[in-house]
Amino acid sequence: MIPLIAFGGFINSSRYGKVYLNIIILLVLIIFTQTISELKITENVVPESSRAVFSLVSILFSVFILGNTLGKSLLKTYNALYTSKKAMAIQVHEKENLLKEVHHRVKNNLQTVSSLLSLQSRNIESGPLKGLLKGTQNRVIAMAMVHEMLYMRKDISHIEYESYVQELSEYLIRSIKGIDNNVNLKIDIPDIKLGIDTAIPLGLLINESLTNALKYGIVGDEEGEINIKLQKDSENDNCYILEIGDNGIGFPETVNYKNTKSLGLKLIHNLTRQLRGTIERDTLKKGTNYIIKFQEIKQQLSPIA
Secondary structure: OOOHHHHHHHHHHOHHHHHHHHHHHHHHHHHHHHOOHHOOOOOEEEEEEEEHHHHHHHHHHHHHHHHHHHHHHHHHHHHHHHHHHHHHHHHHHHHHHHHHHHHHHHHHHHHHHOOOOOOOHHHHOOHHHHHHHHHHHHHHHHHHHHHHHHHHHHOOOEEEHHHHHHHHHHHHHHHOOOOOOOEEEEEOOOOOOEEHHHHHHHHHHHHHHHHHHHHHHHHOOOEEEEEEEEEEOOOEEEEEEEEEOOOOOOOOOOOOOOOOOOOOHHHHHHHHHHOOOEEEEOOOOOOOEEEEEEOOOOOOOOOOO
């Protein structure tokens, strides 16, 4: 019985645990010596007929004390873990709200920049400067849409890319070709979610490709078709394949981002490099079509104190 009580007292004591254990060990040794007749200084006065009952009561008493000691220790540990878990949940919730607020503010700031560009372009009747301002405005809106989706969804780290591409593409078609247009948009994107470090440069790349297709590929009010297909690479789960293009008039194969002054074409290749990908032109299809293989850029967040 005493060793059990000693064990319970030892594990429940933090400051004087070793001293307590040494004293109990000494008492156990002294009691053990009383089983040796030569060293015996006490006498067992419990009647022979009651010794079995006395042993049972002693065991039950020791088990009760040990259970009570362990129970208090376990309850104290559970309360500490519960309090710690609750505090961590509160911190995570606060950080999620903070990130949502950051995305919301960034979106508002980008929309302000877009409005300023729109006001500035209204003061310009026509010419390349007006087109440049409009193109810059569309790029800002493409970035603002990402932050808006991250702010409005529960998942603040990834966005559903099909809905983003659908919204961005429809906006560009309305902006460049008008509400009544002859452009047929075909989007084939399965359930793919991308982080912000991948979504923004890929969104800008799609913005440049669609802008070029709508301005130069599909001329005027002619009928045209735009195809956007995004899928995972079957050989590498961390890689994706984007097929994007139109069935317009296209441009000569001799023209590339190195020998052209087109900002859009240069941006497409620069954004592909940013995504650690490769780009090639699909010459088997009519118009201008690209096959872009890229990797998902993992987020690198600094620890928040």
